[in-house]
Amino acid sequence: xxxxxxxxxxxxxxxxxxxxxxxxxxxxxxxxxxxxxxxxxxxxxxxxxxxxxxxxxxxxxxxxxxxxxxxxxxxxxxxxxxxxxxxxxxxxxxxxxxxxxxxxxxxxxxxxxxxxxxxxxxxxxxxxxxxxxxxxxxxxxxxxxxxxxxxxxxxxxxxxxxxxxxxxxxxxxxxxxxxxxxxxxxxxxxxxxxxxxxxxxxxxxxxxxxxxxxxxxxxxxxxxxxxxxxxxxxxxxxxxxxxxxxxxxxxxxxxxxxxxxxxxxxxxxxxxxxxxxxxxxxxxxxxxxxxxxxxxxxxxxxxxxxxxxxxxxxxxxxxxxxxxxxxxxxxxxxxxxxxxxxxxxxxxxxxxxxxxxxxxxxxx
Amino acid sequence: xxxxxxxxxxxxxxxxxxxxxxxxxxxxxxxxxxxxxxxxxxxxxxxxxxxxxxxxxxxxxxxxxxxxxxxxxxxxxxxxxxxxxxxxxxxxxxxxxxxxxxxxxxxxxxxxxxxxxxxxxxxxxxxxxxxxxxxxxxxxxxxxxxxxxxxxxxxxxxxxxxxxxxxxxxxxxxxxxxxxxxxxxxxxxxxxxxxxxxxxxxxxxxxxxxxxxxxxxxxxxxxxxxxxxxxxxxxxxxxxxxxxxxxxxxxxxxxxxxxxxxxxxxxxxxxxxxxxxxxxxxxxxxxxxxxxxxxxxxxxxxxxxxxxxxxxxxxxxxxxxxxxxxxxxxxxxxxxxxxxxxxxxxxxxxxxxxxxxxxxxxxxxxxxxxxxxxxxxxxxxxxxxxxxxxxxxxxxxxxxxxxxxxxxxxxxxxxxxxxxxxxxxxxxxxxxxxxxxxxxxxxxxxxxxxxxxxxxxxxxxxxxxxxxxxxxxxxxxxxxxxxxxxxxxxxxxxxxxxxxxxxxxxxxxxxxxxxxxxxxxxx
Ligand SMILES: Nc1ncnc2c1ncn2[C@@H]1O[C@H](COP(=O)(O)OP(=O)(O)OP(=O)(O)O)[C@@H](O)[C@H]1O
Ligand SMILES: [Mg+2]
Numbered sequence: 001x002x003x004x005x006x007x008x009x010x011x012x013x014x015x016x017x018x019x020x021x022x023x024x025x026x027x028x029x030x031x032x033x034x035x036x037x038x039x040x041x042x043x044x045x046x047x048x049x050x051x052x053x054x055x056x057x058x059x060x061x062x063x064x065x066x067x068x069x070x071x072x073x074x075x076x077x078x079x080x081x082x083x084x085x086x087x088x089x090x091x092x093x094x095x096x097x098x099x100x101x102x103x104x105x106x107x108x109x110x111x112x113x114x115x116x117x118x119x120x121x122x123x124x125x126x127x128x129x130x131x132x133x134x135x136x137x138x139x140x141x142x143x144x145x146x147x148x149x150x151x152x153x154x155x156x157x158x159x160x161x162x163x164x165x166x167x168x169x170x171x172x173x174x175x176x177x178x179x180x181x182x183x184x185x186x187x188x189x190x191x192x193x194x195x196x197x198x199x200x201x202x203x204x205x206x207x208x209x210x211x212x213x214x215x216x217x218x219x220x221x222x223x224x225x226x227x228x229x230x231x232x233x234x235x236x237x238x239x240x241x242x243x244x245x246x247x248x249x250x251x252x253x254x255x256x257x258x259x260x261x262x263x264x265x266x267x268x269x270x271x272x273x274x275x276x277x278x279x280x281x282x283x284x285x286x287x288x289x290x291x292x293x294x295x296x297x298x299x300x301x302x303x304x305x306x307x308x309x310x311x312x313x314x315x316x317x318x319x320x321x322x323x324x325x326x327x328x329x330x331x332x333x334x335x336x337x338x339x340x341x342x343x344x345x346x347x348x349x350x351x352x353x354x355x356x357x358x359x360x361x362x363x364x
Numbered sequence: 365x366x367x368x369x370x371x372x373x374x375x376x377x378x379x380x381x382x383x384x385x386x387x388x389x390x391x392x393x394x395x396x397x398x399x400x401x402x403x404x405x406x407x408x409x410x411x412x413x414x415x416x417x418x419x420x421x422x423x424x425x426x427x428x429x430x431x432x433x434x435x436x437x438x439x440x441x442x443x444x445x446x447x448x449x450x451x452x453x454x455x456x457x458x459x460x461x462x463x464x465x466x467x468x469x470x471x472x473x474x475x476x477x478x479x480x481x482x483x484x485x486x487x488x489x490x491x492x493x494x495x496x497x498x499x500x501x502x503x504x505x506x507x508x509x510x511x512x513x514x515x516x517x518x519x520x521x522x523x524x525x526x527x528x529x530x531x532x533x534x535x536x537x538x539x540x541x542x543x544x545x546x547x548x549x550x551x552x553x554x555x556x557x558x559x560x561x562x563x564x565x566x567x568x569x570x571x572x573x574x575x576x577x578x579x580x581x582x583x584x585x586x587x588x589x590x591x592x593x594x595x596x597x598x599x600x601x602x603x604x605x606x607x608x609x610x611x612x613x614x615x616x617x618x619x620x621x622x623x624x625x626x627x628x629x630x631x632x633x634x635x636x637x638x639x640x641x642x643x644x645x646x647x648x649x650x651x652x653x654x655x656x657x658x659x660x661x662x663x664x665x666x667x668x669x670x671x672x673x674x675x676x677x678x679x680x681x682x683x684x685x686x687x688x689x690x691x692x693x694x695x696x697x698x699x700x701x702x703x704x705x706x707x708x709x710x711x712x713x714x715x716x717x718x719x720x721x722x723x724x725x726x727x728x729x730x731x732x733x734x735x736x737x738x739x740x741x742x743x744x745x746x747x748x749x750x751x752x753x754x755x756x757x758x759x760x761x762x763x764x765x766x767x768x769x770x771x772x773x774x775x776x777x778x779x780x781x782x783x784x785x786x787x788x789x790x791x792x793x794x795x796x797x798x799x800x801x802x803x804x805x806x807x808x809x810x811x812x813x814x815x816x817x818x819x820x821x822x823x824x825x826x827x828x829x830x831x832x833x834x835x836x837x838x839x840x841x842x843x844x845x846x847x848x849x850x851x852x853x854x855x856x857x858x859x860x861x862x863x864x865x866x867x868x869x870x871x872x873x874x875x876x877x878x879x880x881x882x883x884x885x886x887x
Binding site: 218227231237238241357 | 732
C-alpha cells in the first residue's frame with residue numbers, strides 16, 4: 001500500500017492512539033463516578049507540575065529507557081526478548097555483588113564497576129535463552145519468560161541465604177556503603193545552586209540512560225554489527241547468503257539486550273534503594289516491551305515513550321494517593337495505553353493511511 | 365463471441381506518481397473483449413503499476429477506467445472483483461498451510477459459515493477444472509504444490525470470483541518451459557470462452573506466440589499499441605528500449621586459461637534424507653562461462669548454495685571443491701558466505717528478493733550487502749556510510765538503475781532494477797569466480813543485453829563464470845560449455861555450437877539422446 005508521510009507515521013499515529021487510550025480511560029473513570037478532568041489534573045500536577053514530581057517521573061523514565069532499549073535491540077534482530085524483567089533482576093544481583101565486594105572510595109569508581117556488573121549479569125542471563133534459540137531452536141519468547149521465573153527464584157535464594165546480613169529478618173542485602181551512593185539529580189542541582197526535586201530518587205543514572213540511547217543508535221545504524229543485526233532481523237535467508245551467522249547475531253544481539261536490561265539495576269538498586277531487595281524490578285521489564293513498541297524501535301522514540309510511561313507511573317501513583325480512584329484503575333489506564341499504542345496500532349494506522357491517500361488524490 | 369462494440373477495458377489518461385517518480389503518465393489503453401493483450405516494457409516502465417491501478421491496489425492521480433464501456437471507480441480489489449477483474453500476481457498471495465479449496469474460497473465465503481461455501485466451491489472447482497484444464501487436487505495443501513500448480517490455484521481463485529478479465533503479471537518467470545506451455549493452453553482455453561486476458565511479460569517469444577495485440581510502455585508512457593500479427597520481436601524490442609537491441613549475445617570466442625573451480629564427487633543429502641546431489645564433477649577455467657541447463661529443482665540450487673557457502677540447514681555434504689587449486693571447506697565456519705567472498709567468489713543468487721537483497725534496506729545499504737566487511741567501507745569502529753553511498757551512486761549510474769535514488773528501499777524498485785542492484789554489487793567486485801543463478805529472471809530485454817554484456821566482459825577479463833538458468837536460450841547464448849543437470853547429477857556436456865534445443869531438452873528430461881559418445885563431464 002501507499003505510505004503516509006514519515007511524520008504521520010512516527011508522531012501522529014502514536015499521538016492518536018494515546019488520545020484514544022485516554023478517552024477510554026476517561027469513560028472508565030466516569031463510570032466509577034469520578035471526574036476524568038480532575039484525575040488528569042492530579043496526574044499532570046503530580047508527575048510534571050513540580051520538580052518533586054519530575055524527580056520521580058525521570059527516575060521511572062530511566063528504568064524504562066533501559067528496558068525499552070533492551071527490547072528494541074533484540075527486536076531489530078527479529079527476536080522478542082520478554083526476559084527484561086529477569087535480566088534486570090539479575091543485573092541487580094550484579095550491582096549488589098560488585099558494590100558490596102570492595103570498600104569503594106568514591107561513587108565515580110563504583111559506578112562504572114557496578115554498571116559492568118549489572119550489564120554482565122543481565123547479559124549472561126540472556127545468553128542461555130539466546131544460545132538455546134540459536135542452537136536448539138527453543139523459542140526465545142518461551143525461554144525468556146521461563147528465565148524470568150528462574151531469576152526471581154534465584155534472587156530469592158541469594159537474598160535469603162547469601163546476601164542477607166547476619167541477624168537481619170529482611171530478605172535484602174546489606175545497605176551499600178555511603179561512599180558508593182550515587183548522587184541524586186537533586187544533589188547535583190544543589191551543587192549548581194538550584195533547589196530542585198528534593199527527596200526524589202532520580203539520580204545520575206539518568207544521564208547514563210541518555211548515553212545508552214546514543215550508543216544504541218550508533219550500534220544499530222552505524223556499526224557493522226548493527227547492520228548485520230538489522231539484516232538478520234529482516235531476512236534470515238539473505239543473512240545466510242551474505243555470510244552473517246545466525247548463531248553469532250542471535251547471541252550478540254541478546255547479550256547486548258540483556259546487558260541493557262541489566263543496566264537498569266544501576267538506577268533502581270544502586271541509585272534508589274541503595275541495597276538489593278526482592279522484586280526490585282517491579283514490572284519495568286515488561287513496560288519495556290510497550291516502550292519499544294511505542295517508540296517505533298528507535299532510541300529517540302524509546303526515550304519519549306519511556307518519558308510517557310514514567311509520567312503514567314508517577315501520575316498514577318499520585319492518583320491513588322489523592323483521589324479515591326483505586327490503584328487497580330491506574331493499571332487499567334497503563335494497560336489501555338499499551339493496548340492502543342502497541343497491539344491496536346494498526347487500528348489507527350489503517351484509517352490514517354487511507355485518509356492520507358485520499359488527501360493526496362485531492363491535492364493532485 | 366460475436367464482436368461486441370464496447371472493449372472489455374479502456375483506460376483514458378491514467379497517471380500515477382510515487383513521489384518524484386512518474387510511474388504512469390497519461391496512459392491510454394484499449395483491450396477488446398475476448399482477446400489476449402500483451403504488455404511489454406523495460407523494467408520500471410510502469411507495467412505493474414498500471415495493472416495495480418486496474419486492480420484497485422493503487423489509486424490513479426488522474427484518468428478514467430472503463431469496463432465494458434462504463435466508467436467505474438476501482439477503489440480497492442473488492443471493487444475490481446465486482447467489476448469482473450481478476451489478477452494473478454507474480455508473487456502469489458496464497459495461504460501456504462491452507463488447502464487449495466480453502467484458498468479459493470477465502471474471502472469469497474457465502475456467509476459466516478465456511479461449510480456450505482466449501483461444498484459449493486468443490487463442485488464449482490470441478491467444473492472450472494474440467495472446462496479449462498486447470499487440474500489441481502482441491503484438498504492438497506498449497507505448500508506442497510509446485511509453483512505451476514500454485515499459479516493454477518491463483519487463476520482458479522479469480523475464475524471462482526467470476527472474473528471476466530484476467531491480469532497476469534509475468535506469469536512465466538517462475539515456470540519451467542513445460543509448465544509455461546500448459547499455462548498458455550489454459551489461457552487459450554479461457555480466451556475461447558470469451559474471457560479477456562492481459563499478459564505482462566518480458567519474453568517476446570511469448571508475446572508473439574499467444575497475444576492478439578501488444579502494447580509497449582517506456583518510462584511511464586504508452587508508446588505503441590499494435591496487432592501482434594503485424595509486428596515482430598526486433599521491432600518490439602526497439603519500441604521498448606528506444607534503440608536497436610541485439611537479441612543475440614555478441615561475444616568473441618573464449619580463451620580458457622587455468623582451471624579456477626574444480627568440483628569433484630560433490631554429494632549432498634538434505635535434512636529429510638533426500639539425495640539432492642549425486643556426485644557432481646565439473647571444472648571451470650579462467651575466461652570461461654560454464655552454463656548449467658536443467659529444469660528447476662534438479663539440484664542446481666543446491667550446487668549454487670554450496671559453492672556460495674550457505675547449504676540448507678541439516679544438509680550432509682561430501683566431495684571436494686578447489687578454487688584456484690586451493691581446497692575450500694564444504695561446511696563449517698570457514699565455509700560461510702563471507703569466507704567464500706574473501707576467497708574470491710561472487711554470487712548472484714537465484715532468488716534476489718529472499719536472498720540477494722534485504723527488501724527493507726535502502727539501495728545503498730544493499731549495495732554493500734555481503735561486502736560490508738570491506739576495508740573501504742569502514743571508518744574506525746563505524747561503517748563509513750558516506751563511502752558506501754558514494755560507491756552505490758557509482759554503481760547505480762554505471763548500471764543505469766532506475767530511479768537513480770540510493771535512498772529508496774529495495775522493495776520500491778521494479779523487479780529488473782532490483783536484479784541490477786544485485787548484479788552490479790557482485791560483478792563490479794571482479795570476483796575470480798562468479799556464481800550467477802537466473803541472471804535475467806523478470807528482467808527486460810534492454811537490461812538482459814546489458815547484464816549479458818557484463819557477464820561476457822567479466823569472462824574476457826579472465827574470470828570464471830558459473831551460470832545456472834532455466835532459460836535454454838540464455839544458456840545457449842552465453843555459455844562456452846553447457847552441462848545439463850538432471851536429478852542431482854550431470855546428464856551430459858555439450859558445446860553450444862553443436863547443441864540443439866531438442867538434444868538438450870532430452871538431457872533435461874533425463875533421457876540420454878542416441879549418441880554414444882556423450883559428454884566428458886558425466887558423473
Ligand atoms: N510503491 C512504490 N513506491 C515508490 N516507487 C514505486 C513503487 N512502486 C513502483 N515504483 C516505481 O515506479 C516505477 C514503475 O514500477 P513498476 O513496478 O510499475 O515497473 P514494471 O514495468 O512493472 O517493471 P518490471 O518489469 O521490472 O517489473 C519504477 O520506477 C518503480 O521504482
Ligand atoms: Mg513489474
